[in-house]
Each structure stands twice: as structure tokens, then as C-alpha cells.
Amino acid sequence: MNKIFKMNLYQGLFLILLTTLTIQTVLSSDVTSDRNFYQRQYCIVGAGPSGLQMGYFLERSNRDYMIFEQNNVSGSFYVKYPRHRKLISINKRHTGQTNKEFNFRHDWNSLISDDESLQMRYYSKDFFPQADTYVKYLNDYATKLRLKIKYNTTISNIRKKTISEGLDVFLMDDQNGKTYSCQVMIMGTGIGIPNKPYFAGMEHTESYEDMSIDTDDFEGKSVMILGRGNSAFETADHIVGSTNVIHMMARSRVKLAWETHYVGDLRAVNNGLLDTYQLKSLDGILEARMAEVLVIKNEKNGKLALIPRDEMAVKIDLNYTTVNQTVFHKMMREIHDNFPLREEYDYIIRCLGFTYDFGIFNSTFSPEPTANGKYPTINAAYEVENITDMFVIGTSSHSLDFKKSAGGFIHGFRYTARALHHLLQYRYHNIPWPSTSQPISELVNNIIKRANEASGIYQMFTQLGDVILLHENGFYDYLEEFPLQLLHRLPEVSGRNASKVVVLSMEYGKDYSGPGNDVFRPERATGDPQNAHHSNFLHPVLYYYRSLPTEFGMKTAKKKEQVLPTPQRIHHIVEDFLTDFSAPQSHILPLRRFLENCMGQDIRYFFDDFCFKSALMYTEVPLMCKQYYMKGQGLPGTKSLMVHKKLLCGDEMRC
Known part of the structure; x- marks a missing residue:
């Protein structure tokens, strides 16, 4: 068995070496002769938490890889987001236990590594740490573990080229015209593109990514927030002490994480607006689709209003939703006298989540989007359905367990990255x-x-x-x-x-x-x-x-x-x-x-005397007796047992 395994391992290594040499030979003669051409076995796009985690596993297994990051730091998403800077991932520093694996259950921020200092509990005492602290943690992780990262490299035009029969490679370009090649492409770009569904009057609204985070800007203002996720409630919590009123509108009801056991739903740390709504402190939440309303703007004072689209669509050119004050007030009077949104707003803020960046791929070569368009479609092995040898990690792999588990979050995808690494080890290197x-x-x-x-x-x-x-x-x-x-x-x-x-x-x-x-x-x-x-x-x-x-x-x-x-x-x-x-x-x-x-058998533990009697009285003895007593072995020897025996029996251990 061991000989066969070794032979298969050597054959696998030989095939990998032969494939690499073939790629180098063909690429050097067929693709480009430019010095600005780089080849790797593994390319990881994105140096966020998932990219760093996969980089760690490839580094420790001595693989040929490179992580490509468009910004000058790892975890650049957290430089800006969340906008109000408090993470909602738990940093539980104390559990009363010393078991490291158990404690990691309750550390939602740290990545897997062999460096004990790279745990979030050493970076922050906050139960919900600050995003800036997490950026420092991620960059320390990359530096201390010596991960291979190419910063300031914006990847685009990802495509695949057949260089010989049965042999394809990925090609991609950066902003300077350099081309990179790899056999295996791992996408760790996350879900970083703001979702911008069109609706009439959208130009009068502000986006979560661009809104002011200075609470003074909302002093004495009336605000409408579009959205129902954590970013929407995070925004409301941040400005609630300054505003006249906050209304929140989305197409579906609030889903609370402690009801659904899905950490992507509304977390208690952000749900202060539920108090001010249910305890009737002016703020409110309602359900409606944006397709049912339109936003108009009073050109004189800049006030905004949401009005029923069906009633007003015939009275206004939807391409020109800025109207004079007379028309604005006339339209407001014509809506139903108890229409919930009959008040004017100073700000309407879009907090509508994020989606995947499909623009990074060649126009003729792209993963198929999922039904909701938010994720690339992948199979259970994290491989893109329509592109062989391309894998997705991190938040963008969440289509597999969306609303079911934690694969879209750090404390979940650090483990799916490890699972993918094991799959890659066997698929490309014949390591079970x-x-x-x-x-x-x-x-x-x-x-x-x-x-x-x-x-x-x-x-x-x-x-x-x-x-x-x-x-x-x-x-x-x-x-x-x-x-x-x-x-x-x-x-x-x-x-x-x-x-x-x-x-x-x-x-x-x-x-x-x-x-x-x-x-x-x-x-x-x-x-x-x-x-x-x-x-x-x-x-x-x-x-x-x-x-x-x-x-x-x-x-x-x-x-x-x-x-x-x-x-x-x-x-x-x-x-x-x-x-x-x-x-x-x-x-x-x-x-x-x-x-x-x-x-179909007894798997209890038995003392030697029972095993001895059983061997004399029965044709079959319990399994534990077979595996230990009948082989002349009692408890497996350990260092602590040997020390104990030496104390009892002396240096020569005769007893």
C-alpha cells in the first residue's frame, strides 16, 4: 500500500513538473517574449482575509503562488467599511477554557495560523473591534507569515488560453500592461461592489459608501434609509442621536440573527432603531418595493419626497424628477392623506448591500452569476461551474451556504479555505x-x-x-x-x-x-x-x-x-x-x-481480567480485548504513564 502511494506521489510530482515545463516552453514562444510576463502555479486575486488565509496554506505547503492586491495594504475593504468603523464580528477573549480549538470557536476575527501572536484578542479588548484595528491585524498577518503579495496591482481581463492539447492556462493583465499566467486561479475578491438598482429619482439619494459620517451633518434633519441589512441599521444607530426622524424602507421584513441563526441577518448590536420604532419615538420601519415609489426633489430648498409611482407616473417625466416648489407641493397634496411617506426628507440614503465584480473578467470569459446576480455560481468543491481550475474563496463563495451557515464571514470561510486547500492538494499534488x-x-x-x-x-x-x-x-x-x-x-x-x-x-x-x-x-x-x-x-x-x-x-x-x-x-x-x-x-x-x-459489535473498554476470562469462556472476545489484551498490550504507553511507573517501580522499572 505504502509503495503504491509513493509511486503515485512520484508520478503526480513528475506530471506537475512536466506540465510546468510545458507551460513555460509554450508561453515563452507562443504567448509573449516580453520581460513583463510572470508565471505562477497558483494566482490568488485579492489580499483580503480569504486571500491571506489561502496564501497561508499555500505558503506552508511550499506551493508556487502569488497574491495580487489592487491597493497598497491587505484588507483594503476594511479601510473604508464598515463606514461607521465598528465590526460586528465577536472578539470573545475569555471562555474559561485553555483549549485553543475550543477558544477559536468564539473568535470570529482571527485567521488560522501557526503563530500564537496572530490572534485578535491581542489586538483589541473590544467585544466588537474597530475596523482600523483589523486592518493592522491583517497586515501583521501578511508580514509575519511572509506571504507573497504583489500590492498596487489591479487585475483585469482574466481569460483562459489553450497552449497545447488538453493544457490550458489563465492569463490576466494589470494596469501597467503586464501579463500574468497561472495554472490555477483562486478568486478572493469578495463582495465589494455597491449594489445600485435603478429607480426613478435615484440621483437625488446618497449611497452608504459616500455618505457623511459626521453626525453634525444630520443635526435636526429628517432621514429616509433604503435597505434593511446591517449597514442600514448601522447607519441609523450612528445618526439617531442627531436626527428629527429616521424612516427605513425595504422590500421585506426585518430578519433578526437571533431568530434565524444566520449571522448575516440583523445583529442585536445594530438594532437600536427597533426600540425607537416599537416604543414610538418617531422613527419607523415599513415594507415597500422601490418600484412602487419615486423620489422627487424640490429645486428651491432641496427637500426630497417619496411618492406613489402609480399615481404620479403620468404626471411627471421620470427622467426629470427635480421640480419647482409649486409642482412639488401640488404633488404632495395629491397623494393619499394618510400615505405613510407624506413627510419631506432632507436625506435619502441607499444602504442596499454589495455584489460581486464580474467586470474583472474578459467580456467573453466570465463565471455565470447566481440567480440573484450577487455571487459567481460554484459547485460544492468551490470551483466555478463553467470554468475549470478557477476557484472562489471567502465571501464570494457564500452562494453555497447563503442563509444557511457562516461561509460568507471570516469565522466561517477560514475553514472553507482550508477545505479547498485539502482538495487542491489531492487534485494537483496527489496528497490525500x-x-x-x-x-x-x-x-x-x-x-x-x-x-x-x-x-x-x-x-x-x-x-x-x-x-x-x-x-x-x-x-x-x-x-x-x-x-x-x-x-x-x-x-x-x-x-x-x-x-x-x-x-x-x-x-x-x-x-x-x-x-x-x-x-x-x-x-x-x-x-x-x-x-x-x-x-x-x-x-x-x-x-x-x-x-x-x-x-x-x-x-x-x-x-x-x-x-x-x-x-x-x-x-x-x-x-x-x-x-x-x-x-x-x-x-x-x-x-x-x-x-x-x-x-454490530461491543466497543466498550474492559479490564484485563475480564478479557482473560472471556478468552477462556467464549469463542469471541470483545473488540477492545482483541485490539489490546490479546496482542499482549494494555494501555498504549505515554510519557506520563512512563513517569508514573518510574515513580512506583524505581529507575529500573521492575514491578
């Missing part, structure tokens, strides 16, 4: 997905440890999960943080073979989360292991398959909004108020019995 191998008798302990500590499956719930490959020889391989939507392709994308598998996924209750759901209802939680399948809070769920699911099964499950296809057996570990799944009777015992039913 990392795994650990242990006797089956250790499986309960391993699962409980991961359920209690693991950060990746905790933050990327329902999307990344641990996959346990069960082997006939009494051992298992444990793969951490595997993309669950690739389960049916596991051997193909990971290099690990198995038929029987157990999957560990972290999940909320199916009907618990959602806009308007009462997440504080008295019966919101259960502590009874017999009702574990009714658990609502985040808890471990285990799926057992005698063979890997099929592609059809995966598609069917997706249509039914299931995490995975229906398994042969499923087990919910009952939710816990402390998120501690180590209770002997409530958590460990039901888990062990579930695994024993799956494998």
Missing part, C-alpha cells in the same frame, strides 16, 4: 485529505472530543462535517471538516476509500430558526436523550451509511432541504445548555449504543 487512524474502540472518545472542541464544524454547521471511514480490520480513518455536499464524491476528491461511513454534523433543530419564530418559547429546549431528535439548539447529529450516498441521493436531499440523504441510521446527541456533550448517561452512552448497532 489528512486523516488519523485509530482502533474502533477509540471512536466514541474521538467523536465526543470533536463535538466539544472542534471549531470548523461548529461554525460551518451543516456544511463542513467530520467523516469517519470504517474498515473491516477494526480501525477507522477520521477526516475532519470535509465538505458534506461532496460526500458522494469522497474517494474522487480526497483520495480516501471507504464504503461504510459515519458523518458528524452540527445542526440546529429543523423548525427552530426563521423570521418571526418564537425562539424564546418556554419549550424551546429538551434535556431528555429520548427526545434528542427534537433538540433545537446547535447539537451533533450522526449519519451512518453502509455505502456512500449517490449523486441522485444528494440532489434529492438538497431539494428536500435536508443536510444529507436519509441514512441507514441517524443519531442526535441531545442539546446541552453549556454546549458540553460529555455527560456519561445523556450523551456518551446513547452514542456508544448507536455506534455498536451500526457496527
Whole structure:
């Protein structure tokens, strides 16, 4: 087995070397002879958090890569955004625990690295840090880890060229006319283009990206905010102490993050306007589509108004929405006498979110947008659907788990970047997905440890999960943080073979989360292991398959909004108020019995005397006895056990 693996590894390395030499030869003769031509195996576009995170993994695996950044600093998005400078990502510096992996569950800002100093808790004591502090953190991360970054390089005209049969490369240009080439393109540009849907009178409004952040400019003013996300509420919170009134309008109802368990919905840190609305302090929130109204401007005093489009469209040229004072007041009088927006405004501010920059690609070569046009369409391996060898990381990969998990945010996509790196390692370098191998008798302990500590499956719930490959020889391989939507392709994308598998996924209750759901209802939680399948809070769920699911099964499950296809057996570990799944009777015992039913054998621990008696009395002994006692081995030797034995038995350890 090891010989075969080594031979495959050498063959893979030879093919990569041969491919690189072929590319260099063909490009030098066919594409350009200009000195301003650069070649890399991996190109990462964007030095934001996701680009830096992927750069770290490529750097530590000694890959040929370069990160291209259009500005002169890493994380340039945070130089300007959020406009009011307070992040909404949690910086929980203390948990009462010393376990680093557990603590990382509650650090929403730090990137993964092997440098202990690169943790956000050393940069800020604020629970919600300042954006300027985060810019410093990201640039320290890039510098200390010696990441290869080419700053002040604006990439454009990304395209693909066939240089020989079956061999394509990516080409792209910078603002100085230099051309770069790479075999694998990784897009980490994020969602940085302000969303600007057209509506009549839009020219009279201000945008979130350009509005003043000086509260004095809003002193005694009436303001309308268009939008319903965190940027809209962040803006309202910033100016509420200065304004006469703030109204907020969007096409859909407010979605609260603590109701939906989706961190992209409205966070409590920003929802002060809900108080001033519901406690009747003049401010208000309403639902309407911009297509239903138009903005007009009084040319004399600059006042603005939103009026019903259906009633006024025939009375005004929509191309000329600035009107004289007489017409302005006449139109205001003609609307319904209790129309909610019958007051005039000094400012109308658009806070309508961001979208993906498709303009970076050649006009004939671009990823297909998702249905809402906000993201590039990618598959479960983070690869662009219509472009082979192009991958998407970070916020722009959020189409895979939009409104489902945390893949659009730092504390989520740091793990999807690591998952993609493992996929790239096998696909291009023949290095299988990392795994650990242990006797089956250790499986309960391993699962409980991961359920209690693991950060990746905790933050990327329902999307990344641990996959346990069960082997006939009494051992298992444990793969951490595997993309669950690739389960049916596991051997193909990971290099690990198995038929029987157990999957560990972290999940909320199916009907618990959602806009308007009462997440504080008295019966919101259960502590009874017999009702574990009714658990609502985040808890471990285990799926057992005698063979890997099929592609059809995966598609069917997706249509039914299931995490995975229906398994042969499923087990919910009952939710816990402390998120501690180590209770002997409530958590460990039901888990062990579930695994024993799956494998058809006893996986308990036994003392030597029981194993001795069993060997004398029965034809079969328990698995733990087979794996240890019958091989003449007790507990595996560890340094601490050896020290303990030396204390008991002396230097010669004869006892």
C-alpha cells in the first residue's frame, strides 16, 4: 500500500513538473517574449482575509503562488467599511477554557495560523473591534507569515488560453500592461461592489459608501434609509442621536440573527432603531418595493419626497424628477392623506448591500452569476461551474451556504479555505485529505472530543462535517471538516476509500430558526436523550451509511432541504445548555449504543481480567480485548504513564 502511494506521489510530482515545463516552453514562444510576463502555479486575486488565509496554506505547503492586491495594504475593504468603523464580528477573549480549538470557536476575527501572536484578542479588548484595528491585524498577518503579495496591482481581463492539447492556462493583465499566467486561479475578491438598482429619482439619494459620517451633518434633519441589512441599521444607530426622524424602507421584513441563526441577518448590536420604532419615538420601519415609489426633489430648498409611482407616473417625466416648489407641493397634496411617506426628507440614503465584480473578467470569459446576480455560481468543491481550475474563496463563495451557515464571514470561510486547500492538494499534488487512524474502540472518545472542541464544524454547521471511514480490520480513518455536499464524491476528491461511513454534523433543530419564530418559547429546549431528535439548539447529529450516498441521493436531499440523504441510521446527541456533550448517561452512552448497532459489535473498554476470562469462556472476545489484551498490550504507553511507573517501580522499572 505504502509503495503504491509513493509511486503515485512520484508520478503526480513528475506530471506537475512536466506540465510546468510545458507551460513555460509554450508561453515563452507562443504567448509573449516580453520581460513583463510572470508565471505562477497558483494566482490568488485579492489580499483580503480569504486571500491571506489561502496564501497561508499555500505558503506552508511550499506551493508556487502569488497574491495580487489592487491597493497598497491587505484588507483594503476594511479601510473604508464598515463606514461607521465598528465590526460586528465577536472578539470573545475569555471562555474559561485553555483549549485553543475550543477558544477559536468564539473568535470570529482571527485567521488560522501557526503563530500564537496572530490572534485578535491581542489586538483589541473590544467585544466588537474597530475596523482600523483589523486592518493592522491583517497586515501583521501578511508580514509575519511572509506571504507573497504583489500590492498596487489591479487585475483585469482574466481569460483562459489553450497552449497545447488538453493544457490550458489563465492569463490576466494589470494596469501597467503586464501579463500574468497561472495554472490555477483562486478568486478572493469578495463582495465589494455597491449594489445600485435603478429607480426613478435615484440621483437625488446618497449611497452608504459616500455618505457623511459626521453626525453634525444630520443635526435636526429628517432621514429616509433604503435597505434593511446591517449597514442600514448601522447607519441609523450612528445618526439617531442627531436626527428629527429616521424612516427605513425595504422590500421585506426585518430578519433578526437571533431568530434565524444566520449571522448575516440583523445583529442585536445594530438594532437600536427597533426600540425607537416599537416604543414610538418617531422613527419607523415599513415594507415597500422601490418600484412602487419615486423620489422627487424640490429645486428651491432641496427637500426630497417619496411618492406613489402609480399615481404620479403620468404626471411627471421620470427622467426629470427635480421640480419647482409649486409642482412639488401640488404633488404632495395629491397623494393619499394618510400615505405613510407624506413627510419631506432632507436625506435619502441607499444602504442596499454589495455584489460581486464580474467586470474583472474578459467580456467573453466570465463565471455565470447566481440567480440573484450577487455571487459567481460554484459547485460544492468551490470551483466555478463553467470554468475549470478557477476557484472562489471567502465571501464570494457564500452562494453555497447563503442563509444557511457562516461561509460568507471570516469565522466561517477560514475553514472553507482550508477545505479547498485539502482538495487542491489531492487534485494537483496527489496528497490525500489528512486523516488519523485509530482502533474502533477509540471512536466514541474521538467523536465526543470533536463535538466539544472542534471549531470548523461548529461554525460551518451543516456544511463542513467530520467523516469517519470504517474498515473491516477494526480501525477507522477520521477526516475532519470535509465538505458534506461532496460526500458522494469522497474517494474522487480526497483520495480516501471507504464504503461504510459515519458523518458528524452540527445542526440546529429543523423548525427552530426563521423570521418571526418564537425562539424564546418556554419549550424551546429538551434535556431528555429520548427526545434528542427534537433538540433545537446547535447539537451533533450522526449519519451512518453502509455505502456512500449517490449523486441522485444528494440532489434529492438538497431539494428536500435536508443536510444529507436519509441514512441507514441517524443519531442526535441531545442539546446541552453549556454546549458540553460529555455527560456519561445523556450523551456518551446513547452514542456508544448507536455506534455498536451500526457496527454490530461491543466497543466498550474492559479490564484485563475480564478479557482473560472471556478468552477462556467464549469463542469471541470483545473488540477492545482483541485490539489490546490479546496482542499482549494494555494501555498504549505515554510519557506520563512512563513517569508514573518510574515513580512506583524505581529507575529500573521492575514491578
